[in-house]
Amino acid sequence: MDRRTYIAGVGVAAASALAGCGGSGGGGSEETTTLPPDTVQCDLVDYAFRPGTDETLTIDAGTTVRFVWQTGNHNIVVEEKPAASEWAGEPDIYGQGHTYEHEFTVPGSYHVVCEPHVNMGMVADILVTESSDSGGNDTATNGSN
Numbered sequence: 001m002d003r004r005t006y007i008a009g010v011g012v013a014a015a016s017a018l019a020g021c022g023g024s025g026g027g028g029s030e031e032t033t034t035l036p037p038d039t040v041q042c043d044l045v046d047y048a049f050r051p052g053t054d055e056t057l058t059i060d061a062g063t064t065v066r067f068v069w070q071t072g073n074h075n076i077v078v079e080e081k082p083a084a085s086e087w088a089g090e091p092d093i094y095g096q097g098h099t100y101e102h103e104f105t106v107p108g109s110y111h112v113v114c115e116p117h118v119n120m121g122m123v124a125d126i127l128v129t130e131s132s133d134s135g136g137n138d139t140a141t142n143g144s145n
Protein backbone atom coordinates (compact mmCIF):
# COMPACT_ATOMS: atom_id res chain seq x y z
CA MET A 1 0.00 0.00 0.00
CA ASP A 2 2.71 2.43 0.89
CA ARG A 3 4.56 1.57 -2.29
CA ARG A 4 1.52 2.22 -4.46
CA THR A 5 1.03 5.64 -2.95
CA TYR A 6 4.66 6.43 -3.63
CA ILE A 7 4.43 5.53 -7.30
CA ALA A 8 1.32 7.60 -7.77
CA GLY A 9 3.10 10.55 -6.27
CA VAL A 10 6.02 10.22 -8.65
CA GLY A 11 3.68 10.09 -11.57
CA VAL A 12 2.11 13.41 -10.66
CA ALA A 13 5.47 15.00 -10.14
CA ALA A 14 6.72 13.80 -13.51
CA ALA A 15 3.63 15.08 -15.28
CA SER A 16 3.94 18.53 -13.83
CA ALA A 17 7.63 18.62 -14.64
CA LEU A 18 6.87 17.82 -18.26
CA ALA A 19 4.21 20.51 -18.38
CA GLY A 20 6.68 22.98 -16.98
CA CYS A 21 9.12 22.62 -19.83
CA GLY A 22 6.48 22.24 -22.50
CA GLY A 23 7.13 25.46 -24.37
CA SER A 24 9.23 25.55 -27.47
CA GLY A 25 12.69 26.73 -26.71
CA GLY A 26 12.62 29.75 -28.96
CA GLY A 27 11.43 32.82 -27.19
CA GLY A 28 12.67 35.03 -29.99
CA SER A 29 10.10 37.60 -30.98
CA GLU A 30 9.94 37.40 -34.71
CA GLU A 31 9.25 40.89 -35.92
CA THR A 32 7.06 40.94 -38.98
CA THR A 33 7.71 43.97 -41.10
CA THR A 34 5.85 42.52 -44.05
CA LEU A 35 3.83 45.14 -45.86
CA PRO A 36 0.39 44.47 -47.31
CA PRO A 37 0.18 43.85 -51.07
CA ASP A 38 0.63 46.90 -53.29
CA THR A 39 2.14 48.86 -50.42
CA VAL A 40 5.57 50.43 -50.27
CA GLN A 41 7.21 52.11 -47.32
CA CYS A 42 8.75 55.57 -47.28
CA ASP A 43 10.73 56.50 -44.19
CA LEU A 44 10.83 60.04 -42.87
CA VAL A 45 14.22 59.91 -41.25
CA ASP A 46 16.59 62.67 -40.24
CA TYR A 47 15.97 65.23 -42.96
CA ALA A 48 14.97 63.05 -45.88
CA PHE A 49 12.24 60.91 -47.37
CA ARG A 50 13.67 57.51 -48.16
CA PRO A 51 12.98 56.92 -50.92
CA GLY A 52 11.86 60.22 -52.38
CA THR A 53 14.58 62.73 -51.60
CA ASP A 54 17.66 61.24 -53.22
CA GLU A 55 15.72 59.26 -55.79
CA THR A 56 12.22 59.65 -57.12
CA LEU A 57 9.76 57.30 -55.47
CA THR A 58 8.18 55.62 -58.50
CA ILE A 59 5.05 53.53 -58.08
CA ASP A 60 2.18 52.19 -60.12
CA ALA A 61 -1.23 53.80 -59.74
CA GLY A 62 -3.13 51.99 -57.04
CA THR A 63 -0.09 51.60 -54.85
CA THR A 64 -0.33 52.62 -51.22
CA VAL A 65 2.63 54.40 -49.69
CA ARG A 66 3.12 53.95 -45.98
CA PHE A 67 4.99 56.95 -44.64
CA VAL A 68 6.79 56.10 -41.41
CA TRP A 69 8.14 58.76 -39.06
CA GLN A 70 11.46 57.16 -38.11
CA THR A 71 12.44 60.43 -36.51
CA GLY A 72 10.19 63.16 -35.19
CA ASN A 73 8.91 66.58 -36.09
CA HIS A 74 7.99 65.96 -39.72
CA ASN A 75 4.97 66.61 -41.88
CA ILE A 76 4.03 66.11 -45.52
CA VAL A 77 2.84 69.14 -47.47
CA VAL A 78 1.85 68.58 -51.08
CA GLU A 79 3.25 71.35 -53.29
CA GLU A 80 2.67 69.82 -56.71
CA LYS A 81 0.28 67.12 -57.82
CA PRO A 82 -1.82 66.15 -60.83
CA ALA A 83 -4.92 68.29 -61.23
CA ALA A 84 -7.18 65.32 -60.68
CA SER A 85 -5.57 64.41 -57.38
CA GLU A 86 -7.14 65.55 -54.14
CA TRP A 87 -4.30 64.35 -51.96
CA ALA A 88 -3.79 66.74 -49.06
CA GLY A 89 -0.75 65.10 -47.51
CA GLU A 90 -0.27 65.02 -43.75
CA PRO A 91 0.17 68.70 -42.87
CA ASP A 92 0.13 68.23 -39.10
CA ILE A 93 3.54 67.71 -37.54
CA TYR A 94 3.99 64.36 -35.82
CA GLY A 95 6.65 62.71 -33.70
CA GLN A 96 8.59 59.52 -34.08
CA GLY A 97 6.51 56.41 -34.63
CA HIS A 98 3.68 58.05 -36.53
CA THR A 99 2.55 56.35 -39.71
CA TYR A 100 0.38 57.67 -42.48
CA GLU A 101 -0.83 55.84 -45.56
CA HIS A 102 -2.13 57.11 -48.85
CA GLU A 103 -3.17 55.20 -51.95
CA PHE A 104 -2.02 56.98 -55.08
CA THR A 105 -4.73 56.49 -57.69
CA VAL A 106 -4.02 59.43 -60.01
CA PRO A 107 -0.98 59.03 -62.25
CA GLY A 108 1.43 61.94 -62.48
CA SER A 109 4.19 63.77 -60.67
CA TYR A 110 3.93 64.77 -57.05
CA HIS A 111 6.26 67.00 -55.10
CA VAL A 112 6.05 67.14 -51.32
CA VAL A 113 8.02 68.91 -48.64
CA CYS A 114 8.48 68.58 -44.92
CA GLU A 115 7.88 72.12 -43.76
CA PRO A 116 10.08 72.07 -40.64
CA HIS A 117 13.01 70.76 -42.68
CA VAL A 118 12.46 72.06 -46.19
CA ASN A 119 15.46 74.33 -45.82
CA MET A 120 17.55 71.26 -45.07
CA GLY A 121 16.45 69.63 -48.28
CA MET A 122 13.68 67.46 -46.90
CA VAL A 123 11.62 67.25 -50.08
CA ALA A 124 10.42 64.30 -52.10
CA ASP A 125 9.37 63.53 -55.63
CA ILE A 126 6.81 60.83 -56.23
CA LEU A 127 6.05 59.57 -59.73
CA VAL A 128 2.86 57.57 -60.15
CA THR A 129 2.74 55.64 -63.40
CA GLU A 130 -0.27 54.14 -65.13
CA SER A 131 -1.20 50.86 -63.57
CA SER A 132 0.35 48.01 -65.50
CA ASP A 133 -2.98 46.26 -65.96
CA SER A 134 -4.45 49.02 -68.11
CA GLY A 135 -4.30 48.13 -71.77
CA GLY A 136 -3.17 44.60 -71.15
CA ASN A 137 -4.42 41.68 -73.19
CA ASP A 138 -7.49 40.93 -71.22
CA THR A 139 -9.29 38.06 -72.91
CA ALA A 140 -12.52 38.84 -71.11
CA THR A 141 -13.09 41.89 -73.31
CA ASN A 142 -13.06 39.66 -76.41
CA GLY A 143 -16.30 37.95 -75.58
CA SER A 144 -18.60 38.06 -78.60
CA ASN A 145 -17.29 38.38 -82.10
Ligand SMILES: [Cu+2]
Nearest residue numbers: 074114117122
Ligand atom coordinates in the same frame (compact mmCIF):
# COMPACT_ATOMS: atom_id res chain seq x y z
CU1 LIG B 1 11.14 66.75 -41.58
